[in-house]
Amino acid sequence: MRRQIPVVITFIVGSVLIISVFIPHKPFGQLGENFSVYFDIIAVFAFILGAGNLLRVHGNRIYKKHKDWPYSVVTVAGFTVMMIAGLFKIGGSPGITGDLTEPGSMFEDLYMYVFTPLMATMFALLAFYVASASHRAFRAKNKEATVLLLAAFVILLGRTPFGVELTSWLPDPLSFLEIPNLASWIMSVPNMAGQRAIMVGIALGVIAMALRVILGVERTYLGADSE
């Protein structure tokens, strides 16, 4: 029974939302919007669960003097400070009337000077990884890998002045073989075809998965029947 009710809820909510797309009449027309708003509100409640879990995991590590426990103190401290700064809007307009991210507030400062460099640097690691991955993966090991390599190589060359120079001597009738032209052809023709095939495939996969969920065939997400 406990397992049936959620399946029924999913079925009803899912199918009503699908049907509501076709019915502008009240209240169906607005269901999609309203339910999206609900979703966000529930998500905020869920954050309490997440924060609880985070604090429990790190609290446990500190308590059990796990190998890296001092770092867990850093996490808990970072969390607490940011939380206090944000919830009480410290350093912003008097009271809590101001914007959460008002310039000069502690929340904004922490965001700007702690958060931003961390986030941007983490992202910047990609510059290195993109190089090591292309060195490792773009090798003509077999036919597929060769095709992958060639496409990547032409595009890479096409974006450098070096690649432009390389083929600029080609006579006019062969100008379509110039690397920048070849690169843009690859982007807009075979690349586009591949993208479309994948997109249509994904759309079918998503739709089938959605139907599986709505029909209650797929219910892994509900977990076990623990009493």
Place this chain on the structure above:
Amino acid sequence: MRKDLVWLFAGILFFGLLYLLNWGVKAISTDLLVWIGAFLTLAILSFLYQDNAFYKFAEHLFVGVSAAYWMCMGFWNTLVPNLIAKLHPPIVKGVLPAIAEKPPEYWYIIPAALGIMFLMRLSPKAPWISRWALAFIVGTTTGLNLVRYLRSDFLGQIKSTLIPVIVVENGSLSVGGSFSNIVIVVGVLCGLIYFFFSKEHKGLFGVASRVGIYILMITFGASFGYTVMARISLLVGRMRFLLGDWMGLLQ
């Protein structure tokens, strides 16, 4: 360990030299906040060499701060204006005076109830109630996604693929244009054949599926290559911060 120190030393020497060469252009930053930013940047970059104490510190700080950041954003930007202010407007008088005058909208009780249901997961007695909220969330997303994907990614893409395979330009046959369109149409069709699951990829079908996989490989290679530049620009941004804002080596 010795080798690491040599590298570190070489690095410091290199930048020291740069600094000396540019002496007088601009001095190193005296702003504590910039120093914090530079420290954190270097701490993350050090992971490229290997895992170490600085990285661990930065990582753990990052996790803690971001978890709180998201919670505060959710609280002030969703919970307060979209739930509390709707149920009992006067309560937000000090925060959002404009909304405080509006009449309450009691149907917001539903999401509040669902939110609380979700938190029942923590209760020892009836954790299963949280599944109702979960079922609601999943049902919503599923229903919305089904129609959206059908409309835009399925029907929309099919329509875009509807192109003539014989292209006529200014009254004469355009070989290049026709060829490109044939590649697109054949590419899409073969790509889709690769995704056939319930039929063995043999014979003519197998050939089409091979063509499909080559098309996909071109797509992946091209997208990868196209992206490389962007990934580098992110690093440029960071280096500007380190060399310019922090070390004062840039004009």
Place this chain on the structure above:
Amino acid sequence: MNPDNPKMGFFETIANIDRRVIFLFIGFAVIIPVLLSFSCTEEATPIVQAVYDEIESLPEGSKVLISFDYGPSTVPEVQPMIDALLRHSCEKNLKMYMMALWGTGHNLISESMQDIIEKEFPHKIYGVDYVNLGYKAGNQGLINVILTDMKKMYTTDARGSEIDAVPMMVDIRNLKSFDLILSMGGGFPGIKEWVLFGGDPGNIPVAGGATAVSAPLLYPYYPRQLLGLLGGIKGAAEYESALIKGYPKFKTHSHPAIDMMGPQTVAHIVIVFFIVIGNITFFIGRKREEGEKREGGVIK
């Protein structure tokens, strides 16, 4: 490097090159051009020119919705686009409505307003010429809502004034009140969601700027569902060039994207170089292996 193998030659050493050596090369490929301020010029490609032309063709007072759908991590790529687009919109006297689908976009709106509009166009009035609607959660759900009713979600602007007290918001009903939607970022949620949930159903022109990563997968929407796109820093550099071409006075303003093309190009060449090296050593290695197999008389 494998010290156990004394026969290891030059090619094997390079073939098994430590990833950290590659990292070092990339680092220098960026640092040196940054220090030397090395830069390249750009010509706008049609997909970028399309965005420029669209803004150029909008009559004075047209309403442009600019959605800041990115975070600090993509600032180096996306901010130059925003700056150029804001300058162009200010110059054309368009009304700018700024909002964010990303929580992180919230701050970026205030920063952009300060850095570009307030500083360079001080005669523009908040609430009349531009407004900050701030961040709202909901991703595509939000677009879904504002497609039919903007004020349901935006009861106040980001400064807390009631929405109808903001002059330029009075005649805004929903997304269809806008003449152009610009989504900046290209991640999720971003241009794709704007096209699928806003532009397509509402029949509103959508254009935008995306990181180079997400740009290729937006190509299928161009030009039918997406009228133009700035892809990555290159797209931004092209837009900056187009803007300078159209309005030479902007030459003296900052153009970070154009500046950034230098280090990128060098690092790009380094990556190409490593791919070439990787393949050469791979083939030589395979040839040698085949040779050794034959010598030993055993075919594995």
Place this chain on the structure above:
Amino acid sequence: MIRFKIRLALILISASVLLLFGYISSPGQELEAPPEPLPAPPTNVVISDDPNDDGHTTIVSWQLSRDDGAGLNNVMAYEIFRSTSPEGEFLQVGVMGKGLDSYIDRGEKEKTRNGEPNPRYIGAGIDYYYKMRAKSTTGTYSEFSELVVGQAKNNWYHTGKTNIMIAVLIFSGLVIYFITAAKRGKELYVRPIAGIDAVDESIGRATEMGRPILFVLGTGTAADLATIAGYTILARVAKMTADYQTKVLVPVNEPVMLAVAQETVKSAYMEAGRPDMYDEQNIFYVTAMQFPFVAAVCGLMIREQTATNFYMGIFHAESLILAETGAITGAIQISGTDQLAQLPFFIAATDYTLIGEELYAASGYLSKEALLLGPVKAQDYAKVILLTLLGLAVITWSFGWGFFKSLISTIS
């Protein structure tokens, strides 16, 4: 053979239903007129109901002023005014540029605002009076057009979405048909998927090495369908690790996902008969933001020396950071996502990748449950219909026969 006929019939029926919706024509527009000092007002103003809304919208359409694009050629815009009574106060509800001949008047849905009647409200079944005038390029106005009246209606069916409805019906029909076929015990073939065939071996390897397994559900939301596909794969992997007594670590980046992942792993362990092995601490929340999450997962990989890494779900820029860090530790990596932008990175940096639709099919394939394989079959049939129609359309169109082309244009 009979089954084949049923299938054929199914395809034919679907195709012919699609054919029915082959033709819909579009309206045109007109202009013309001699010169005059002030612009002429628009004429023939007509108020009609928007057939596809819930009674808060009307459609105002008109014939262009004689001076719009012709005659004096000085019309800049049209202003539309509305009132609830012919003598009452008229509210300007919209402005449309020259050359345009209709305006969708979307009223507000609240009857009152701040305790007072809301002038922008439009309700179903109420008479609304409209008049219009043209604004000239110099800022002068034409006379008002004649007063007209109209109503908005609360409609039950969105006429513009018939094509989607049919597509939904066809596809749902296929899915339900194949699910019932599967229930009757029909054998369904599914082609091998390399990434999935490698799952068993990779878990075995981790067990031999005595190292844990990492399962990342991505940075999407808990209810995204790719994430749901991820849960089913997680369930399978967790069950195997319970059998092999290998630790599986699941860091998640969304609290709702945390709840689901814990439930999934717990039930997998119970199914494997090893509830004692389940340790809730191994499935933990990190943070809801992408990069801090990745920073932590990368640290985890290095410190725990995970032997096998799974990335199943929605991924963004972090895909390559994860995959390259995993490559450094020498882990076997199996990835799957429906995010087009990240597929190239997974293809390049991981050992096996489930490409888009394969991820969805994999969850059916793994369980080998006929019920879950049914929809996979339906997906293939949808592709058959699509390929046939598209192929026919492109070929016949090239030979000048536009029937299939207009058919597809209409349905999409």
